[in-house]
Amino acid sequence: MVHDHALEDSISEAQLPTELNPKNVHSQPQRFLSRFKPILRKATSINDTTGDDTIHYNSALVSDSVLKEEIKYLLFTNKNQDKFQVMPRNGSVGGTFWDSKRKTKILIHGLTSTFWMSSVKNIWTQHIFEIKDAYLKKTQDESYNVVVMDWTPLSTVPLNRYPDAAKATKLAGEDLAAFIFTLLNTDNLRSLEDIHILGHSLGAHVAGVTGNRMQGISEEYMIERITGLDPAGPCFDTGSGKLPADTEDILDKTDANFVDIIHTNMGNIIKTVAGRYGSVMAAGHVDFYPNGGEVQEGCSFLENRINYCSHQKSVVYYAQSISEKIVACPCDNWESYRSEKCQCDLKSGGDFFGEHCNKTARGKLYLAF
DSSP: OBOSSOOTTOEEGGGSOOOOOTHHHHTSHHHHHTTHHHHHHHOOOOOOSSOOOSOOOSOOOSOHHHHHHHOEEEEEOTTSSSEEEEOOTTSOOTTBOOOTTSEEEEEEOOOEEGGGTTOSSSTTTHHHHHHHHHHHTSOGGGOEEEEEEEOHHHHEEOGGGHHHHHHHHHHHHHHHHHHHHHHHHTTOSOOGGGEEEEEETHHHHHHHHHHHHHHHHOTTOOOSEEEEESOBOTTTOOSSSSOOSOOTTSOOGGGSSEEEEEOSSBOOTTGGGGTOOBOOOOOSSEEEEETTSSSOTTOOHHHHHHSOHHHHHHHHHHHHHHHSOOEEEEOSOHHHHHTTOSOOSGGGTOEEOGGGOOTTOOEEEEEOO
16 A cells, blocks of 8 residues: 555655765875775686686675665655655565556665765765656656665675675675565565666676576566666676676576666776776677777766776666667677767667667667767
């Protein structure tokens, strides 16, 4: 039942500590830059092709019991666009604006640093909320349940403990799978066809684990769509650009009926030093490469290293695609696209980028912003 009042613990989005002023970052660039080398030493993800675990970790961050207590699912609808309601973990939706007749968008942020005081909305995660806003601006006929997964208790780590946050994606993904299953089991979710999960950076792999674990409950439990927004590379990439033998803990096209991935900051482990944090693996049914997928317009070298400018652009571009139909084109590579050597229209294998992408889209598609 949907009531016209919010939960007692509903909180105004404006009340969240935002720390959105980039000056707070740029005032201490050396502090940030000096901490990247330890991250790279610990994020040793390159492995051979023997089937060994791709992800190698430092140490466990938290226990499963703490995980279940601390992760929160924040509900926004067109009735509470600026105030979230914390979804109960038992599948009950009474007292919230959850509508089981609507489709559901689940948004998952990536890494958050202890510099930002564990706020779910900060300079590294703020663009996820732009996607939320874009969905809620749609008409009543297209309204959604928009759920922001707040896994900051697991994703908030000192930068030199990034591998711990990478490891925690498994715990977070399993928790989200349990949350979705509970909604199904209590008849508050009609079907997994109504679920679209969007994850940025580490959040993309959280989404992948969720899809994998849902199928582990039953082969019939297939998430309809997962969108990977520049999935994290360090601790996940094989180093070869190819998928590992075991993909159960990374996002790939087996995790949902349709997986689309947007690359905006891809680079191997060596390029991470230069501010490349996205995966180079083409792991979706379709992979998009805005501006070539590596460095984005308007993002300086320093911005890419400190506030992940190019890495964040995947989220910004997706938010834009919700209200605009943007065509992407099949091409051999970015240089061929820039040289206008590729035919670019919907009839020649092109498709819409982002929200309006058709589920028949396949391969690598390029576009410019």
